[in-house]
Amino acid sequence: MxxxxxxxxxxxxxxxxxxxxxxxxxxxxxxxxxxxxxxxxxxxxxxxxxxxxxxxxxxxxxxxxxxxxxxxxxxxxxxxxxxKYQLLFAEQAEFPTQLLQIFDPPPLLFCRGNAERLQQAQIAIVGSRKPTVHAQKTTFDMAQYLAQVGYVITSGLAMGVDKCAHFGALAQADPEYQGRTIGVMGTGIDVCYPNHHDHLFTQIVEQGGCLISELLPHTQPHKHTFPRRNRLVAGLGLATIVTEATIKSGSMITARLTSEQGKQVFAIPSHIDNSNAEGCHHLIREGATLIYHPQHVLDDVNVQLNTYPTQSGSRKPRQSADALPKSNTPHLNEGQQPSVASKTKVPEHLITVYEQLDWHGQDLDALLVSTELTPPQLIGQLMELELLGAISAQGGRYLRV
Incomplete structure (x- = not known):
């Protein structure tokens, strides 16, 4: 600390x-x-x-x-x-170096909780304040998965997607991976907003995450303070995931700022008649990376862990090894990729099949092609995965749970 x-x-x-x-x-x-x-x-x-x-x-x-x-x-x-809180100045080594690279860096940050999180590799997750049930689950699962492999999940503490992202990051059985989340506030460090999120704020601090604000104590929420918060969310992360958003939303501001900072924007697609996801579809049309599984994020983001983009487009070494995921999380510079099943307790002989599955479901024909197993072998392994509680079968399709 x-x-x-x-x-x-x-x-x-x-x-x-x-x-x-x-x-x-x-x-x-x-x-x-x-x-x-x-x-x-x-x-x-x-x-x-x-x-x-x-x-x-x-x-x-x-x-x-x-x-x-x-x-x-x-x-x-x-x-x-x-x-009651801490105060970090831009002149200090503890200040997050990535924020020094944005267009209008804050001169200081008020902080509650574990400020070391600010020096660790982060991925931002943002989205609608009124997400669909599917978007809530997807957000939670994305955050939980990325936190399990060592990333810190950064978001804006708002209702909806932000809240799901924070709780997903906090939902870790292994104490080593608990508290891997940062909440960026659009108020003073001592103001809880939304008011009913006091439990979330407390849980983040008590489990080893942190809350930050560039605003003075007692600053109340205002329409101008939240775009400022969004630029910090974008600035802290290696990339930003938008799980569901309308066209006119703060999430689109965060996505734009992420892109302007030379970082990657990921967007999750939905049904074309889902107006709540129109922002995601627009982002994909404009060049954001379409994803439907967190492994897609890891495949693209891990290459950034040894360097960090500056405003000029050059690449600057990260300040501390603490920025990299710790413990047994594989590092790209070791020539490895995190295994999809590394935290799922899937037996080794079932991993090939498990890794072909997603949260939307695959039918038997598709799995036979992708796994190159015989029908009896595939059905047997799917039954084992079901008994383990790792997958479920719905309407003839197999998906992760």
Whole structure:
């Protein structure tokens, strides 16, 4: 775990002061620090110098009343000392390096829980706030599977798909793989939104995941704060999966930002008359990768684990080996791929058949072609898999459970 800051340095207090006085405005913050050369110089500058930079009048008023700024900093530092949350600055090694590569990086992050998750390989999963039952199950299964092979699942803590993604990542029997999820908040770190998600927030922190926010404590939800959250979700992940989304949704914003950052967007198709999945179909038409199993994500994303794309399109080595999935998770640089059945307790002689199955179902004719088994051999192995509870038969088709 990252040590909680009990005392802020002068530079960190200046960063926090500017962040408070511009009310977490990214454009104003970066304009001031760029113009004055540092947060400390910007904070000690007169309000008149700020005004010459066309800083908003409300920010100027806060800058003129610096006692309020100092009081706010003292309250935050008291909360840090009380271990209510942590505060990571972009200057620190613990700060997620991938966020330094986005167009408008945050100068700091408030964090609750295990901040080490931020340094580990992440895949973002986003989607509709009102998903179909099928999308809920697909999201949960995707997240659970990817977490089982060592990835951290990042999402935005919203209702629907986000919630399913977080719970899927948390649903691990093996303690080593529990808590592999990061929730990016569109509010202050101490504000639970949606209100009824307090159990989810608590479970993420207690099981070893973490919650982060770039916004100041007590910041309430607003329509402008959620696109900001989405850019962090996109920025943290190696790629983004959209499981179900309408055309006009925050998920489409996250997908666009992911693409703009030079990363891969995956989309799950649905029935053509499912208006709730119209966004996914649009993404696929525009070049997103169609997937229907998490192994497809692994096949494409694992090649990114040793390098990370920068804004310029060049590739930069990742900062820490902790970014790679740990334990017995295979690494691409070892020339291996995670086995589909590695966590499913499927006997070795049944793996070939099991790996040909998906969540939509395969009929016997298709399986005979793909496995090259005789009908008696195939039927016998399918019966074994059914008895193990690994697959089920529905309408003459065999699928994973």
């Amino acid at each position: 990252t040590a909680t800051l009990s005392t802020l340095s002068d530079n960190q207090r200046a960063i926090l002061a500017i962040w408070y006085e511009v009310n977490a405005s990214l454009s104003a913050y970066h304009k001031l620090v760029t113009a004055f050369g540092s947060a400390q110089q910007a904070w000690t500058a007169k309000a008149g110098a700020w005004q010459q930079l066309s800083i908003h009048h409300s920010h100027l008023k806060r800058h003129e009343e610096q006692q309020q700024t100092l009081d706010s900093i003292n309250k935050i530092e008291a909360a840090l000392n009380a271990k």
